Amino acid sequence: MAAVDLKSLDKQNMEKFLESFDIVLSDCDGVLWRETDVINGSPEAVNKLKQLGKKFFFVTNNNGNTRLELVKKCKNFGYNAVTEEILCTSYLAAVYLKEKNFQKKVYIVGSEGIAQELDAQGIKHFGVGPDVMIGNELDIHKSFEPDPDVGAVIVGFDKHFSYPKLVKAATYAQMPGVHFLGTNPDLQRPSPYKTRYPGAGCFLLAIEAAAGKKAVILGKPETFISEIIKQKFHVNPSRTLMIGDNLNTDILLGKRCGYLTLMVLSGITSQEDLEVLKNSNSSILPDFWTNQLSDLHACLNTLS
Ligand SMILES: [Mg+2]
Structure with missing residues (x-):
């Protein structure tokens, strides 16, 4: 059984579905x-799930914000969230190093969100902000003195990405014993305009190519995120429902x-994409699908 239309479930099967998960x-x-707009009906669906006693976590590959900023964003959109319910990859990067009892410095190719999550764990860092190429590119190779106290490179989304950053990140990443971490592998973000909107994964691929080394990736679909959830909240995988718009x-x-x-089909996967998938015998088909989360709310309301 794969990719069942949630709205096609009768009352009995809907009850069975609801009873099959706690998280x-x-x-x-x-x-x-x-991005900046709430999807209508989703807050009601989330709040309904919580009312029904389900434990709810906001799991995002976003690394530009801290957990606190995401709590604020949730609240502005009508989601009742607390910090412990938010798992973003800026936080995961900080937790990963904290768990390793990391004592050195981090070179960040990324944003303030990563810097603040490292601050919260008492981990030293540098690199956020512009690092502009001036003069001939050989000048950077000549003048750059790697800091021997750097023990990790974290790569996320960096709007200031530049050649000097590429050189520095690749140099640190290939040094023996240095942790080389990528927040998430997303190559594209949903663009509200006609442009391509490259994601953090593009920066990571460039640095991996330059370093000749693969990074440890922390966000979805890598399972570090689920290990953290399991460890902190004692999650039973067979009683967990994952909701998302991205197959990969x-x-x-x-x-x-x-x-x-x-x-759900309210994000980057369209109905046509789903039809192609269903006919392709893909092993990563979802168990259920629906157009948007508000459909789940409507289904749940038929039970009471
Ligand atoms: Mg998504």
């Missing part, structure tokens, strides 16, 4: 909101961890 992990962009991150994570999966 919900939900992606954010494309499920709960699109959300649904793949769900499949790897043994979660029940629900795909």
